[in-house]
Amino acid sequence: MPSYTAPTKDMQFVLHDVLGASTQDIPGYEEMDRDFTGAVLEEAGKLAQEVLHPLNVVGDTQGCKLENGIVRTPDGFKEAFDQVRDGGWTALDCDTQYGGQGLPYLMQTGVGEILSSANMAFNMYQGLTHGAYSAIHAHGTDAQKAKWLPKMVTCEWTGTMNLTEPHCGTDLGLMRTKAVPQEDGSYRITGQKIFISAGDHDMSDNIVHLVLAKIQGAPEGIKGVSLFIVPKVLVDDDGNLGARNGVSVGKIEEKMGIHGNSTCVMNYDEAEGYLLGDAHKGMRAMFTMMNEARLGVGLQGYAQAEIAYQNARAYALDRLQGRDVTGTKNPDGPADPLIVHPDIRRNLMDQKSFVEGARAFVFWGAMMIDRAHRNADEDADGLISLLTPIIKGFLTDKGFEYATAAQQVYGGHGYIEEWGMSQFARDARIAMIYEGANGVQALDLVGRKLAQDGGKHVMAFFDMVKSFCKENAEDETLKAGFLEPLKAASKDLQSAAMYFMQSGMKNPNAALAGSYDFMTMFGHVALGLMWAKMAKTAGGMLGDDGADRDFLEAKIATGRYYMARQLPATGMHLSRIQSGPETVMELEPTAF
Amino acid sequence: MPSYTAPTKDMQFVLHDVLGASTQDIPGYEEMDRDFTGAVLEEAGKLAQEVLHPLNVVGDTQGCKLENGIVRTPDGFKEAFDQVRDGGWTALDCDTQYGGQGLPYLMQTGVGEILSSANMAFNMYQGLTHGAYSAIHAHGTDAQKAKWLPKMVTCEWTGTMNLTEPHCGTDLGLMRTKAVPQEDGSYRITGQKIFISAGDHDMSDNIVHLVLAKIQGAPEGIKGVSLFIVPKVLVDDDGNLGARNGVSVGKIEEKMGIHGNSTCVMNYDEAEGYLLGDAHKGMRAMFTMMNEARLGVGLQGYAQAEIAYQNARAYALDRLQGRDVTGTKNPDGPADPLIVHPDIRRNLMDQKSFVEGARAFVFWGAMMIDRAHRNADEDADGLISLLTPIIKGFLTDKGFEYATAAQQVYGGHGYIEEWGMSQFARDARIAMIYEGANGVQALDLVGRKLAQDGGKHVMAFFDMVKSFCKENAEDETLKAGFLEPLKAASKDLQSAAMYFMQSGMKNPNAALAGSYDFMTMFGHVALGLMWAKMAKTAGGMLGDDGADRDFLEAKIATGRYYMARQLPATGMHLSRIQSGPETVMELEPTAF
Known part of the structure; x- marks a missing residue:
């Protein structure tokens, strides 16, 4: 069985020694001293090691199941999600006005690496919620924010992003999902969306779907796309849950990895929805939080390489096979540990030097995002916009490559599921595809x-x-x-x-x-x-x-x-x- | 669903236009004219397309199951194996003395690519048998050859190779499986072997295991290892099947891919075995056919990239997404096909140029093997020995890389199992590991x-x-x-x-x-x-x-x-x- 230990020492080195976080002239960073971030990361590490990581294999093995229209998550996910919620982990960098803790995005990023390494599929439930939260926070009316955000900050209600349709992914201008205006100002949404991560599950009371659709009579192509809030369960003005909306799960996809996350085909059948932001400006609204979302995916890439590396290292130190050609290192044993072999070291050094470099890059990028948002620094915003496709594309390509390289250290044991190395590679693979395939990042x-x-x-x-x-x-x-x-x-x-x-x-x-x-x-x-x-x-x-x-x-x-x-x-x-x-x-x- | 068409035109180009097979001064090559090889490849293609490839997804989905000590292969495998056997496909390059067709290894290689592309997991059952056949053919006594080979040539009895143990893979000197000499000249074999491909199944009457073990009192380390024939079912001197031998399946491994092949833990409990070749020279016997076996694995690497490429190409020609920036190519459609985009082409060209180059390399290598064996050409033997680790290591690394790249062309559809692209990558992954992990090839x-x-x-x-x-x-x-x-x-x-x-x-x-x-x-x-x-x-x-x-x-x-x-x-x-x-x-x- 694989194991995971949060690399808090390496993280602290980047946060404080390299980036000097608490000395940065960014509002909120003054709290980010070494003791504070250390305590947060240690606690996140405990949660990751004790609760989330043990469920990683469970999620992979059991997957999610659609039973009578309801998605069942793997054993233990619901209880773990309660713990994450109760620990306040879903609210770290959310607005204090809606119950968040208002911490910098950099803090959220450090914690995000830990939770994502420990259990990528599980962590996506809150990750998607955070994305939907950000979109509503940026584009919602005050009334919308007051209605939806507090429950999303705590993940009592989770969120999703609905972009892809069967015939269009990158080219969203081809979209067919329709929104028909109603007299009360709401819309009726009809269409099919695919590849909806966390599209349905049994871990929250409600799911707030953000859905791209075309309002009747909208301009052709991408300029006619609007964004809507479409809840699974309707919510009245007092915040009470009411009737089920016209939203249903068509099926759960069988995937190469991230089995613990429910990837759903979502059917919208005259579902009640509420325009978020301006009509026909849906893409802009969706892309407001793109830098963050893509940085989050780049983080997933190196986070899987990190846990894969940790296990490859452990195996290389433990497994006895062959002898050091320059002189035996373990004369009392039947053979030397794998790590004496230059090509094993070459492989491990590739992984290690990538992961640590990637962490510094992502943390530094998160600081740029904070600078852009908290200081309204346009240069920082421009720089991180430039680097975002690189963070997303390069780090997920390499993350997969090195998760695969870590698997190689195990020889045949890397290919069988029992040792867990295959899962890291299979899970990491998706990060090269979603949130804009890497070829699109390059473009x-x-x-x-x-x-x-x-x-x-x-x-x-x-x-x-x-x-x-x-x-x-x-x-x-x-x-x-x-x-x-x-x-x-x-x-x-x-x-x-x-x-x-x-x-x-x-x-x-x-x-x-x-x-x-x-x-x-x-x-x-x-x-x-x-x-x-x-x-x-x-x-x-x-x-x-x-x-x-x-x-x-x-x-x-x-x-x-x-x-x-x-x-x-x-x-x-x-x-x-x-x-x-x-x-x-x-x-x-x-x-x- | 993915599809496959045997690339016979490209193969014929290599065989005849580039290599000039039938004009080569190698015994047996005079038969290899364009019509002959064309007919063989077309027939193999038909078998691949109509019988084997449709079972590829079935094998992946169902996997093999251990029921009451017996391994059940996926639906349709047994019938397909009968067809392969009846068509004479298992006997192509086997010795005519034992019922083979005596064709060059080059012919076998061309057919091997086709069958391996169509269904890698399935084709391994006969591939392993061929390896065991070669070892017995090279090192067996006349009596052993007469007893075992005819049924192995037809795959009425299949074969396996048993090297790895839980604590040793590359470093076989650490082996613990013991062989105790008996008065009648046979041995009693006791120990556990793991990762035994095709270790057990329901498609043949008997399974001939080749097992590495140490004879009591043998020298320490790799110099004390001997090779044994250990049948699943004992065979009397008249070739009749008798009692079950002390061989059982401990479990079937859950793997990342090649689910259609049963990867078994094999337990030998005082099983009756017969020394093959000289005592303590087991490694040498096992490695006699190493060039062929490793070339066969290199072939698997590019064969998976070939079928992945075929499907990526089809998708890129069919899927409409975005517009050519230099001018619309499909003005009447809602978008242009993916193939107009330079980065999609870059990706496809990477795949195509690799696969076609790899095929030429492997066919040329197979010709070197024929030259070494049929002309006793030591230079050819030396050259192919040098190039074998490259064929195995480089072609399987790149084969996996490009199977993964082909998956990327599909975007999200590449990650869900429905489209079949994930399987090509998952199946290709093993080729980098088995038959000597690629780091060992480099060494x-x-x-x-x-x-x-x-x-x-x-x-x-x-x-x-x-x-x-x-x-x-x-x-x-x-x-x-x-x-x-x-x-x-x-x-x-x-x-x-x-x-x-x-x-x-x-x-x-x-x-x-x-x-x-x-x-x-x-x-x-x-x-x-x-x-x-x-x-x-x-x-x-x-x-x-x-x-x-x-x-x-x-x-x-x-x-x-x-x-x-x-x-x-x-x-x-x-x-x-x-x-x-x-x-x-x-x-x-x-x-x-």
């Missing part, structure tokens, strides 16, 4: 974000790397294996951006055919920057009284691995991009 | 094969690339995008080999820490060479009367994609290797 990055505000934000990113390298040119730690690789990788990335600008003007396919490579190399540069920051911090702390030298030296060594063994990927991606769009576009469709 | 390549016979075989490979480039320096097709990338990639590979020679002498970890990168870059160079050969062939045929220009031009374009977009990976791998072992080996085990 968003290259087709939209790069040129946004005249390219200001990508220039800001390059400047950030450049300034960092300049300011730390004499840093002893960074001189040894950090600055040169970072500069080289950043230069490759700039060359790629330059290629897009020059060639993409003539032929947009020149940029689009290289979009995926660009997203990936950007991810490497971002993680390279994070590693340089972490190494600098760790190097600076080595001389402190009582410094935890083993921990700090391991950070630096792990960072050096990333620079030496991962950053060279940028050259390859640049070559691919510069090879041009011709080989990608040459074949006639019928010749595939 | 075999760098630690053993590179230096074998004084490095003669790797030099032969480099010479082959060099000669090819020299001889074709003026080829018009190759001048445009083939020769330069191939030379550059081959140079990178040689630099890596040189680095290993120079640094590995002082520190073996310098080579071992780069072994996986070396295997991967070697794979790229090999596929690059195959693509150059295919492009040259296609280019040469373009001027022929009645040439299928669309087909040939697509081959050249696909090859050019591989050279432009895949070969640059060698530079990255070389950088990683040359960064040295320090970052890989630096951390203390406790610091992971």
Whole structure:
């Protein structure tokens, strides 16, 4: 059976030593001192280890079942959900006006990693609720907010997001779900939505569906889409639950993973719904919280790699197989532990250097989101908008890749379900697909974000790397294996951006055919920057009284691995991009 | 539901136009003319499409069940196995002396791809039998061969390979299964074996287990391991089935994929067994057929990528989503097909260029095996021994990667089981693990094969690339995008080999820490060479009367994609290797 321990020490290092959270000039951050975040993370870790993680395999094995129109969650989920609710874990960064705790999104992100590592499928029930909460909070009327939010903050009522239909996912302009206005100002919603995570279940009194639909007579395409609140159970003006609405579950999908989460086909049959935000501006409303939602999915990617890594490491330290070619390490045993073998280490270092770099990237991104929201900082908003598709796309690609690599450490034991390694890979796989498939993230990055505000934000990113390298040119730690690789990788990335600008003007396919490579190399540069920051911090702390030298030296060594063994990927991606769009576009469709 | 069509046209192109099979100076190849192989492949395709592929999802969904000590295969498997047997498909390359058809291994390989694409889990029952057949054929006494082989050739009796035990997989020297000699010359075998594919089932009258065990008093470690024939049902001297042997199924493993194949824990309790080959030489006997077995697993890797690609292509041509940014391609429809989007094409081209290159590599490798066996050609044997870990490791890594990439084309539909794309990825995953995990392949390549016979075989490979480039320096097709990338990639590979020679002498970890990168870059160079050969062939045929220009031009374009977009990976791998072992080996085990 797999195990999980919340990596609170690594988290605290990022939060305080690297990011200096409590010293940041962001409202609310003054509370975020080391003791406070430490206590919160420790408590979340306890919940994760004692309650959520033991249910991870249960959820995978039992899945959700549709019985007489009602979805039954796996054994123990309901009780665990009560504990999460009672512990206040659903309300961390919610508005205090509606019962939330008003903590920074950064705090929510740290906790989110822990809960997501421990049980991704389970944590999605509250994650989806949080997304729906954010949409209502941003676009609802005061009356709507007062009616829906307090119960959603506590997850007494959970939420969902309904976008996809059988014939359209990415291209939502093709949507067919209809909304017919009623005399009382409400709408009747009719249509079918698919792939609705947490679409139905038995863990809350009500479910607040946010549904995209077209109002009769709306403009064609994506500009005619509106967003509606459609509750499972109707709620009167005093907040009492009334009759069932015209919402039903068509079926539960059988999936590759996240079996503990109910992925439903939802049928809306003249269901009563209430317009959220402006008519025909549904996409805008839905996308208000997109940066957060996509950062949350990127987090899922590395969170699965983290738990997979923890277990691969444990197995590599424990399993005796073969001998160290440079000299036996376990002479009294029948063989040496796996970890003596260079290729096992190579694999583990790939995982470890990715996960720790990704954590720093996501925490730093969460701080940008806080800065954008709490300080109304447009530069921070622009920067995180640029980086969001990279956080989502790169971290979920790599998260899956390394969950799979962790599985490999187990040999045949990794392939059988008993050891739990297969589940981490199968669960991680979805994060590459939902909330915008990763190819769409690459398109968003290259087709939209790069040129946004005249390219200001990508220039800001390059400047950030450049300034960092300049300011730390004499840093002893960074001189040894950090600055040169970072500069080289950043230069490759700039060359790629330059290629897009020059060639993409003539032929947009020149940029689009290289979009995926660009997203990936950007991810490497971002993680390279994070590693340089972490190494600098760790190097600076080595001389402190009582410094935890083993921990700090391991950070630096792990960072050096990333620079030496991962950053060279940028050259390859640049070559691919510069090879041009011709080989990608040459074949006639019928010749595939 | 997914579909499958045997790619016989592509196969014939490789067999005849590229490899010139029937003109090769190899006994038995004179029969392999275009009509003959075409007829065999078409028939195999029919069987695959009509019988085996429809059972692929059935096998995945139902799995195998252990009922009262007997394993039940999924509905329809038994009848399908009868058809495979009756059609003579199990006997293709078996010895005519024992009822086989005596065809080249190359023919078997072509058919194997088709059957494996159609239903990997199903095809393993005969694949394992073939492995056991080969071991008995190579090491059995005449009496053993006469007794066991005829029924194994027809799969009336199937076979298994029993190596792994709970505490040892790669390191078989730790084995505990014991063999106690009896007065009649037989042995009593006692122990537990795990991960035994096709370990038990209801599709044959008997199962011939090949079991590694240690004879009482044998030398310690791997040098004390012997190989035994241990039938499920005892067979008398006249070939009649008698009593059940002391062999039972402990349980069936729940796995990530290949559910249609019964992966068993096998318990041997004083089971009667017969020594196969010499005492204490079991590993040598087991590894006689290793090149074939590993090539067969490499084949599984690209065969799953092939069927996944076929379905991704169909979906990309059919699914309407978004518009071509350079101008609508489907003005009368609500949207353009997915295939207009550059990143979808990039993904499909990755898959297509890999699968076709892999097929050429494996077919060419199968020809080397025939040359080694049928012509007793030691150079061919040395070369294929060198390339075997690459065929196994690289093709299964990439096979899984591209089966996963094919899944991505489907968006959310790729994650739900209904569309079948998840199964291709889940099934493909095992090929990276069994028959020697891919890290072990890399170790075999760098630690053993590179230096074998004084490095003669790797030099032969480099010479082959060099000669090819020299001889074709003026080829018009190759001048445009083939020769330069191939030379550059081959140079990178040689630099890596040189680095290993120079640094590995002082520190073996310098080579071992780069072994996986070396295997991967070697794979790229090999596929690059195959693509150059295919492009040259296609280019040469373009001027022929009645040439299928669309087909040939697509081959050249696909090859050019591989050279432009895949070969640059060698530079990255070389950088990683040359960064040295320090970052890989630096951390203390406790610091992971």
